[in-house]
Amino acid sequence: MSSKQPKYEYVSTAKLPTRMGDFKIHGFVEASGQEHVALSYGEWKEDDVVPIRIHSECLTGDSLFSTRCDCGFQLEKAMQNIVDNGHGVLLYLRQEGRGIGLLNKIRAYNLQDSGMDTVEANEHLGFDADLRSYDICKLMLDTLNVKHVELMTNNPKKLAALKALGIDVVARKPIDHGITKDNKNYLKTKTEKLGHAFDPHVFK
Numbered sequence: 001m002s003s004k005q006p007k008y009e010y011v012s013t014a015k016l017p018t019r020m021g022d023f024k025i026h027g028f029v030e031a032s033g034q035e036h037v038a039l040s041y042g043e044w045k046e047d048d049v050v051p052i053r054i055h056s057e058c059l060t061g062d063s064l065f066s067t068r069c070d071c072g073f074q075l076e077k078a079m080q081n082i083v084d085n086g087h088g089v090l091l092y093l094r095q096e097g098r099g100i101g102l103l104n105k106i107r108a109y110n111l112q113d114s115g116m117d118t119v120e121a122n123e124h125l126g127f128d129a130d131l132r133s134y135d136i137c138k139l140m141l142d143t144l145n146v147k148h149v150e151l152m153t154n155n156p157k158k159l160a161a162l163k164a165l166g167i168d169v170v171a172r173k174p175i176d177h178g179i180t181k182d183n184k185n186y187l188k189t190k191t192e193k194l195g196h197a198f199d200p201h202v203f204k
């Protein structure tokens with residue numbers, strides 16, 4: 001790749017009516033060919049604080065209704081929060097399985113079925129616990145004229161990544177939604193080993 005070639009590019013925008021409300025969808029691509037999307041709802045000015053969610057792809061949770069994780073619940077809740085708020089942005093990053101990909105996530109699930117936790121399973125397969133990058137968020141937010149954000153997350157790495165990219169993170173909004181008997185242990189591991197900010201009472 002030549003050093004002049006941009007690492008990320010904005011591609012196009014279209015209307016995206018959903019069950020929650022009428023969003024717009026904006027397409028972005030990395031030089032590698034990896035595609036990502038942002039959804040926007042409503043209007044704002046450059047000085048406004050915009051509620052946003054950065055969501056990593058989870059085919060099983062987001063599209064197949066899995067209760068092994070909280071992903072699908074959080075996605076739905078974040079989109080509803082944005083609509084209720086009147087404006088906001090969802091950055092949907094196609095980094096499935098914390099960056100290891102769908103089939104490796106299924107391998108990791110197989111190991112978790114035999115007793116490993118989510119971090120041990122990644123490491124057993126030869127991956128770091130979390131391989132995600134949030135660098136493309138800067139182009140996405142600049143394209144949508146978002147400079148100040150309130151971030152819906154329990155993950156401190158997302159906050160740090162946005163700050164490092166020069167985004168003004170005014171506040172974090174917890175998104176403790178979709179805790180089930182099937183994902184309690186997974187969320188407990190994320191809290192203990194990956195630094196997620198879940199309040200311990202949710203595991204009782």
Ligand SMILES: Nc1nc2c(ncn2[C@@H]2O[C@H](COP(=O)(O)OP(=O)(O)OP(=O)(O)O)[C@@H](O)[C@H]2O)c(=O)[nH]1
Nearest residue numbers: 055056057058069095096097098108118153154155
């Ligand atoms: N490798 C691996 N990935 C998983 C597992 N369960 C869920 N995931 C992935 O974890 C990611 C979760 O993404 P997010 O919900 O955006 O992020 P998060 O780190 O949980 O942070 P917040 O939800 O913002 O608090 C998705 O890419 C899922 O596919 C698992 O057991 N192993």
